[in-house]
Amino acid sequence: MQRFEGTVSLITGASRGIGFAIAERLVAEGGSVVITGRGADALDEAVAALGGAATAVAGHADDPVHRAEVFAHIAATHGRLDHLVNNTGINPVYGPVLEIDPDAARKILEVNVIGALEWTRDAVTAGLSRSIVNVASVAGAAASPGIAFYGISKAALINLTMQLADELAPGLRVNAVAPAVVKTRFARALYEGREDQASAAYPLRRLGEPADIAGPVAFLLSDDAAWVTGQTLLIDGGASVRPIG
Secondary structure: OOOOOOOOEEEEEOOOHHHHHHHHHHHHHEEEEEEEEOHHHHHHHHHHHOOOOOOEEEEOOHHHHHHHHHHHHHHHHOOOOOEEEEOOOOOOOEOOOOOOOHHHHHHHHHHHHHHHHHHHHHHHOOOOOEEEEOOOOOOHHOOOOEEEEHHHHHHHHHHHHHHHHHHHHOOOOEEEEOOOOOOOOOOOOHHOOOOOHHHHHOOOOOEEHHHHHHHHHHHHHHHHHHHHHOOOEEEEEOOHHHOEE
């Protein structure tokens, strides 16, 4: 399939992990991608792996100067923007929600929620023409012990997805994906050293791989999902079908 031939997609936080897998899938289907991330070296490696269809701009996702640089680069390089994937997310703390430092809570919301809103606002201003996918988490759909405030931020991102879907229709579609544990460096603390135990919670008996998320994201971005907006797709290896307890 070449569903993204002639299109340009911006993917934030895409030097590795889920973001990189999404970029790889879109390029494989004929698209051009612009990827962002904090580390210039990691982005250079990602661009080299993706080939000539990819370019990158390094910077912090919550920095408005960085966002301006990204959209200036897109305008100069491509002159168009079709799709946006808000993939950047942070979780710098673990523990009960009542114990979180307020500054850490503010930072999580700033990057995971306000950041997605600002990237979307700037993309719309820059002429975004087709669709948006926000990368949320199953932690936003239920209590999430140990990563409680991260879950709160992803719940907000899921609701933001619905609000944007309503406000940006009919010109743009906005959806989200909510993965369970995916084998990335970001999620390593949730499974490292006990992968078999962690996998037992899933009917499919394995943790997710980045490619497991890239396929559904590509679907939601594409015209195959032309009548889908405001939705959040759980990608959890079947965990949500099991009763609690």
